[in-house]
């Protein structure tokens with residue numbers, strides 16, 4: 001009994017640990033995004049030195065990263081909607097297959 005409780009405590013602590021790690025990663029992602037956006041807003045009007053301006057290169061990198069986030073979000077939504085339609089259609093096919101017709105129940109009708 002003691003071993004079962006210890007194993008259960010270890011499983012619960014690993015779950016809490018994974019959730020904590022995921023929360024920290026999410027927090028870091030949000031902070032990096034917010035700080036990047038603040039950098040772009042702060043340095044949008046700067047004293048540009050020309051083609052090799054490091055601030056412009058940073059801003060372009062951040063903007064391209066945000067564009068990639070948006071495109072990944074759009075693709076994720078499209079894939080999610082596609083999977084939802086696929087699941088609904090599969091559920092419909094399963095319900096047709098499990099219907100109570102004599103053909104699917106393999107009832108012998110001689111008369």
Ligand SMILES: [Zn+2]
Pocket residue numbers: 046047048049050053054055056057
């Ligand atoms: Zn510049």
